Amino acid sequence: MSRVTREYVWSYLVMGAVVGASLVGLSCSSVPMRPVELDDARMAYAQAQQDPQVANNAPVALREAQEAVLRAEQVWDKEKDVREVQNLAAVAKRRVEVARAAAEKKQAEIALAELNAERDRVLLDARTREAQRAELEAQRHRQQVEAAKQLR
């Protein structure tokens, strides 16, 4: 082997080693990172779940939010598909917001029902007072008639 060919062989070996090492490095760095969206969704759900207003007023919507978070977690564990999990986590976070909105709606419905009952009480009260007033008026009228009779 001449010196020139030996240098060629060496340079190929070195290049091969560099390419191999970078490939190994690439495959290591391509192990995907857990998407932040997944932790965001999980945290949003945990907060909503601890909020008694949400837990009591929107249990169904909260359950749906939980299922969405679990699904995102499962797909992450099994497939490590970053884009798919980002999407699922975004959906899950919105599900938590739906649960919060549903809880607010329920709370407003409860307030509205109480106000309806209150209005009925106020109306009844007004009518009762009106009836009492009419009764007093009638009584006074009768007394006047009696007095007029006695004067005659």
Place this chain on the structure above:
Amino acid sequence: VASKQVIIPLLVFCGAVGLSGCAGKPPTATLSQAELAVQQADKSKAPEYASLELHTAREQLAGAEQAMHNKDYQQARRLAERALVNAQLAETLAEAEQTRRAATALRHSIEALRSETERQASRRQ
């Protein structure tokens, strides 16, 4: 030798079918669910009380339809899933706001009713 000649194209064929299976079927059901949810939100008070969320849902639905047109079924499905939940969020937010406003209006009318009856009572005394 003859069996090898049959098996290799068969394997290639199966692989091709499998790969096209990966690309997926068009997510028509998911898309129509999203469409329905956006329509329903449109009919509610969402345009008034949750316009931002409704706008997001509409844009995602349009994006899903575009992706469907481009035969990017994965993207179409993802966008349709997002559109669906955003439309439902818009509707629920709007319903909550509508109920809150009804409660506020009723509270005011009760106050008016009270002060009216009290005024009448004091006038007659």
